[in-house]
Amino acid sequence: GAVVSQHPSWVICKSGTSVKIECRSLDFQATTMFWYRQFPKQSLMLMATSNEGSKATYEQGVEKDKFLINHASLTLSTLTVTSAHPEDSSFYICSARSRLAVFNEQFFGPGTRLTVL
Amino acid sequence: GQNIDQPTEMTATEGAIVQINCTYQTSGFNGLFWYQQHAGEAPTFLSYNVLDGLEEKGRFSSFLSRSKGYSYLLLKELQMKDSASYLCAVRDPGSARQLTFGSGTQLTVLP
Numbered sequence: 001g002a003v004v005s006q007h008p009s010w011v012i013c014k015s016g017t018s019v020k021i022e023c024r025s026l027d028f029q030a031t032t033m034f035w036y037r038q039f040p041k042q043s044l045m046l047m048a049t050s051n052e053g054s055k056a057t058y059e060q061g062v063e064k065d066k067f068l069i070n071h072a073s074l075t076l077s078t079l080t081v082t083s084a085h086p087e088d089s090s091f092y093i094c095s096a097r098s099r100l101a102v103f104n105e106q107f108f109g110p111g112t113r114l115t116v117l
Numbered sequence: 118g119q120n121i122d123q124p125t126e127m128t129a130t131e132g133a134i135v136q137i138n139c140t141y142q143t144s145g146f147n148g149l150f151w152y153q154q155h156a157g158e159a160p161t162f163l164s165y166n167v168l169d170g171l172e173e174k175g176r177f178s179s180f181l182s183r184s185k186g187y188s189y190l191l192l193k194e195l196q197m198k199d200s201a202s203y204l205c206a207v208r209d210p211g212s213a214r215q216l217t218f219g220s221g222t223q224l225t226v227l228p
Contacts, residue, residue, distance in 0.1 A: 032214070043218045046215060046218075051213075057213070093159055093160075103148070103165040105162050105165060110158065
């Protein structure tokens, strides 16, 4: 149980285009999902917290107009990187929190490797 | 503010025991997690401590001292597959229960 999927697993795009990444909780309902960014050999940096049916809460320094987050259902959250630039190239990971988990812990998706040319 | 420190790298030998330390200074505390992350993959949950003491789970154990802001992850009978990054994360007590991660410790297990 507690499986989180992400799609796509990797994407290459041209500078200036937009990319959408999907995060799904496959076998549980996730009222809260989190989006992280991880640069090579660095740890996970929280970008935003997404609650179903409400606006996402962004961390300081993360542009909400550039990283659009939609959490339309209890099993799906999407992150759209708008007007992507090479500096946006990174590993994007989502996680979902399950109330039914023993420690109320977060379960992570497999990540999406974004490369902007 | 949030400050979580871990050693950057550690090396150990197959079959040995290794202890990865984590110290934290955070504005709130609602538990400490350890995750394992292999290169290019998502983190996987290893352990959770919210009270002081040792939690044992097979070859992995985790210890917490809240008064000292200190935790460690103990790995016994090391295997080659244990080579990975180990992330210490503190959970915020707020409604969102956000995690703040340390920079991770890259463990290399040598034959």
